[in-house]
Amino acid sequence: MTDTTENQEPSRRDFLYITTAVFGATGAASVAWPLIDQLNPSASVSALSSIEADISSIPEGGSLKVAWRGKPIFIRRRTKEEIEIAEKEDSLDLPHPEKDLDRVKNKEWLVVVGVCTHLGCIPIADSGDFGGWFCPCHGSHYDISGRIRKGPAPTNLEVPPYEFVNENIIKIG
Amino acid sequence: MNHDYQYTPKNGFSKWLDKRLPLMRFADENLLSFPTPKNLNYFYTFGFILTMCLVTQIITGIVLAMHYVPNTTLAFDSIEHIMRDVNYGWLIRYTHSNGASMFFLAVFIHMFRGLYYGSYKEPREIIWILGVVIFLLMIITGFMGYVLPWGQMSFWGATVITNLVATIPIIGEPVLTLLLGGYSVDNPTLNRFFSLHYLLPFVIFGVVILHIWALHVTGNNNPTGIEVKDSKDTISFHPYYTVKDLFAYIVFLLMFCYFIFYNPNILGHPDNYIEADPMLTPAHIVPEWYLLPFYAILRAVPDKLMGVLLMFGSIVVLFFLPWLDTMKVKSARYRPLYKIFFILFVISCLLLGYLGAKAPEGIYLFLSRVSTIYYFAFFLVIMPVLSRIEKPLPMPIGISNPALNNTVYDSGGGVASGTPSYAMDSK
Ligand code: HEM
Ligand code: FES
Numbered sequence: 001m002t003d004t005t006e007n008q009e010p011s012r013r014d015f016l017y018i019t020t021a022v023f024g025a026t027g028a029a030s031v032a033w034p035l036i037d038q039l040n041p042s043a044s045v046s047a048l049s050s051i052e053a054d055i056s057s058i059p060e061g062g063s064l065k066v067a068w069r070g071k072p073i074f075i076r077r078r079t080k081e082e083i084e085i086a087e088k089e090d091s092l093d094l095p096h097p098e099k100d101l102d103r104v105k106n107k108e109w110l111v112v113v114g115v116c117t118h119l120g121c122i123p124i125a126d127s128g129d130f131g132g133w134f135c136p137c138h139g140s141h142y143d144i145s146g147r148i149r150k151g152p153a154p155t156n157l158e159v160p161p162y163e164f165v166n167e168n169i170i171k172i173g
Numbered sequence: 174m175n176h177d178y179q180y181t182p183k184n185g186f187s188k189w190l191d192k193r194l195p196l197m198r199f200a201d202e203n204l205l206s207f208p209t210p211k212n213l214n215y216f217y218t219f220g221f222i223l224t225m226c227l228v229t230q231i232i233t234g235i236v237l238a239m240h241y242v243p244n245t246t247l248a249f250d251s252i253e254h255i256m257r258d259v260n261y262g263w264l265i266r267y268t269h270s271n272g273a274s275m276f277f278l279a280v281f282i283h284m285f286r287g288l289y290y291g292s293y294k295e296p297r298e299i300i301w302i303l304g305v306v307i308f309l310l311m312i313i314t315g316f317m318g319y320v321l322p323w324g325q326m327s328f329w330g331a332t333v334i335t336n337l338v339a340t341i342p343i344i345g346e347p348v349l350t351l352l353l354g355g356y357s358v359d360n361p362t363l364n365r366f367f368s369l370h371y372l373l374p375f376v377i378f379g380v381v382i383l384h385i386w387a388l389h390v391t392g393n394n395n396p397t398g399i400e401v402k403d404s405k406d407t408i409s410f411h412p413y414y415t416v417k418d419l420f421a422y423i424v425f426l427l428m429f430c431y432f433i434f435y436n437p438n439i440l441g442h443p444d445n446y447i448e449a450d451p452m453l454t455p456a457h458i459v460p461e462w463y464l465l466p467f468y469a470i471l472r473a474v475p476d477k478l479m480g481v482l483l484m485f486g487s488i489v490v491l492f493f494l495p496w497l498d499t500m501k502v503k504s505a506r507y508r509p510l511y512k513i514f515f516i517l518f519v520i521s522c523l524l525l526g527y528l529g530a531k532a533p534e535g536i537y538l539f540l541s542r543v544s545t546i547y548y549f550a551f552f553l554v555i556m557p558v559l560s561r562i563e564k565p566l567p568m569p570i571g572i573s574n575p576a577l578n579n580t581v582y583d584s585g586g587g588v589a590s591g592t593p594s595y596a597m598d599s600k
Contacts, residue, residue, distance in 0.1 A: 036351070039365070045355045065452060070357035072452050118477060120336040120357075121329065122454040136456050137333060138472055138533060154477050 050173030052165065055109070063125060065114065068172050072114035072122055073160060074133075075170065078144060083107050085131065086145040096155045100145045103159055111170065112146040113160050118153035133157070180206070203389055208407035209414050210395035212572055216290075217393065218421035219283040220385075225422055226276040227381065231374050233269040241321065243367035245360045248323035249448040267437040273315050274440045275429050277463035280308060288494075289515055291503030292394040298495040300391065303384040305491045310377045312464065312488075317370040319461055323363065324445030329458045331358045331366075337471075340481045357451065398503025399572055406572040457532075465529030466522055470548070472533040473541040483545065490552045498556040502565040510563045514555050521547045 053066045055075055063076040078086070086100040104110055114133075116123050121137035128134030128141035130149040135142075140151030147156040162172045180201045182188040187197050240259050242251040255262035284304070287293055293301035320331045335352055339345040354361025392401055401407055408414075432440065440462060444455050460468050467484050474480035490497075505512045521544040528544065531537040567577040 039351045039354055041350060041355045042361065045359075045361065067452060070355060070359050070451055115357075118336075119333040121333065121458065122452065124454075136454065137329075137458050152472075152475060152477055152480070 050171065053170045053172065054168055055170055056168040066172070068113075068160065073172055074110070074112050074114040074125070074146075074157075076110040076125075076144075078108055078110055082131070082144045086143065089143060089145075089147075095148050098145075098147060098156055103145055103147075103156070105162070105164065109170075110144070110146060111159065111162050111172070112157040114157070116140055116153055117148065117155045117157065118151070123157075204415075205409065205411040207389065207410040208392070208401070208404065209410045210393050210401055210406055210572055211408045211413075212395050212397065213393065213414065213417075214396055215417075215421055216282065216286040217395075218418045219279050219286065220388075221418035222279045222422050222425050223276070223283060224381065226272060226279055227374065227377060229272050230269060230276060231378070233265050233272060234371070234374065236265050237269055238371060241367075243321070243364050245323060245363055245449070248321065248363060252322045264433070267433045271429065271432040271437060271440060273318065274432070274461070274463065275425070276311065277315070279425070280311065281463075284308070285519060288518075289505045290394055290396055291398050291498070291500075291505070293494045294498065294501075294503050295495065296391045297387075297394060300384060300387045301495060302492055303380055303387060305488065307377055307380050307384060308491075309488060310373055310380065312467075314370060314373040314377065315461065315463070317366040317373070319445075320358075320363065320366045321370065322445060323449045325447045325449055325453075325455050326442045326445040326458070328358060328449035328451065329454055330460055331362065333458055334460075335362075337481045337484075340478045342478075359451075394503060395572060396504060397506065397569065397572055399568065402571050459530050462526065462530075465527075466525035467529075469525040469529035469541045470545050472529075473538070473545040483549075487548060490549065494552065494556075497552055498560055500560040500563065500565070502568065507566045507568050508559070508563055509566060511559050514551060514559070517547065518551045521551070 049069055051066065051068050053064065053073070053075060055064060055077070058064050058075065058077045060077055061079045061082075063074060065072045065074060067073070083100070090099045090101075101107070103112075114122050116135040116137065118135065118138055118140050121135050123133035123135040123140070123142060125133055128149075130141050130143040132144045132146065132149075133142040134140070135151065135153065138152050140153035141149045142153075142157055143149050145156075146159075148154070160172050162170055165171045180198045182191045182197065190196065191198055237255065240251060240255045240262065242248055252266070255266050257263075259265075287301060287304070316330075316334060320327045335349060335358065338352060339349045341348065350356065352362075353359070354365060395401075442459060447455075459465070467487060470487050471480045471484040474483055500508065500511070502508055505515055524540060525544045525548065528537050528541040533541065569575045570578045
């Protein structure tokens with residue numbers, strides 16, 4: 001019995017089985033995709049993806065917190081000393097090595113997403129052991145360049161896409 | 174399980190029904206005359222208590238959903254509306270929120286019971302595995318429910334926990350966006366969490382049915398861990414265990430009522446009465462008490478991905494229990510070494526719960542590392558090793574026969590020699 005079936009050409013029935021299965025699977029996948037993709041950000045959520053911030057009123061050493069895509073953005077006007085420290089520390093053995101210069105467009109202004117790269121809390125400004133931010137949730141310390149220095153966070157604070165529209169306005173997103 | 178009893182329909186109607194839909198037969202065989210070991214103690218009442226907890230959550234939950242609004246601008250206010258304006262809204266909400274805690278309290282006791290009496294061993298592996306599935310579903314449901322009031326802890330707890338997903342290499346970020354429906358926890362997240370929080374208890378209900386079905390195939394384990402041999406070892410479920418279960422449930426309800434009526438907020442966090450603010454993280458984010466041990470494990474590890482893996486691993490390892498502990502003797506009663514390690518295990522779990530609420534620094538961090546190591550060592554090292562080397566105490570011949578069995582269990586856990594003597598059989 002097995003011999004004959006093995007040697008047989010595929011029958012019309014096999015063809016029907018396979019075609020049915022393929023059509024069934026394609027149909028199932030095309031029904032499943034809308035059900036999955038509806039979970040992704042809707043058009044209205046994606047539409048909010050760029051904002052402008054007025055930075056004219058921030059004094060040296062001061063900072064501004066603005067909301068972008070539901071997350072805070074830290075805009076910090078750094079002092080001369082802070083910039084010096086940040087650049088001097090480029091040469092240290094950092095957990096996530098990045099030069100300060102590569103993290104800014106204008107040395108005076110640091111723009112980072114204010115979300116701890118560990119599990120998403122908002123770090124507190126002007127605290128921690130490295131003169132930058134400290135995340136209270138699980139104890140991550142960031143320096144004045146937003147780089148992770150100590151604690152469980154794996155990477156530096158993210159730099160969002162941004163540009164200076166003019167002296168007073170930063171466009172984020 | 175030996176059923177030497179047969180359901181016989183008594184009157185005309187039940188005879189008629191029995192031929193068409195044997196509902197009465199089913200109820201009789203599974204609820205009334207179900208043969209149950211006669212030596213079950215109060216730890217065995219928690220299965221019933223859990224069923225009642227689930228029913229309570231479903232009923233109060235459906236009522237709450239009639240007044241709650243799953244929208245970030247209204248959710249917090251609608252909770253206050255339930256608390257202040259809706260007739261008995263405060264009672265229904267406090268019952269639901271404290272009910273979740275009671276549910277977890279009961280499930281922890283239920284699980285430690287299984288661990289102590291070896292209820293996960295052959296032939297009850299499936300019962301145990303379904304139990305772990307229920308436990309996982311309970312955690313997910315509880316977590317999503319806590320997000321709904323849209324307080325500070327709701328929001329930040331959700332942020333921290335969903336961010337765990339982002340640690341998965343490569344697919345982490347897109348999956349997180351898919352899960353949240355945006356780039357951070359927001360209205361789409363709240364909406365879908367509400368939808369799923371409504372759905373999952375019914376899924377749990379389905380798995381509970383399978384869990385009890387599997388239980389009714391093998392029959393209950395019992396505190397001796399010796400399998401039922403004949404009808405002398407069992408009594409009918411009704412009235413003996415219906416009454417015992419009800420009594421235990423009433424005592425449990427008294428404690429439940431203490432929380433509802435005298436201390437309804439003690440198990441929650443006061444920050445959750447502050448409306449969610451996505452721009453401000455509270456100083457201390459703590460999950461609900463029943464998730465603290467897992468949170469402590471997460472934070473005990475300095476590496477992000479490892480922390481997440483260990484946290485999930487601490488539950489996944491439970492699935493493999495039947496194959497990690499191969500000792501044939503089930504009950505810790507007859508396993509002097511296992512009993513000691515079991516007690517240490519309970520202590521390590523309680524300690525982890527305590528540490529999960531503390532800042533992960535200094536002595537707290539050190540202790541959470543020690544307890545985390547012990548937690549995993551208990552399953553992955555101690556259980557397999559004990560299965561090999563432990564010498565169990567002499568065991569009685571059967572549930573109804575206290576005479577000691579002269580059967581010797583070898584260190585591999587198998588039966589080595591000797592034939593049991595029934596000479597002492599009392600009945
Ligand atoms: C919604 C949650 C649950 C419900 C409603 C439930 C219900 C029950 C009921 C009614 C019983 C029989 C009575 C008893 O022995 O206490 C039982 C037995 C059992 N349950 Fe659960 N259970 C739940 C969760 C769990 C979990 C999370 C586990 C473990 C991971 C578990 C493990 C077991 C085991 C191993 C048995 C057999 C115990 C024995 O016969 O000794 N259950 N369950
Ligand atoms: S979220 Fe910042 S340290 Fe964990």
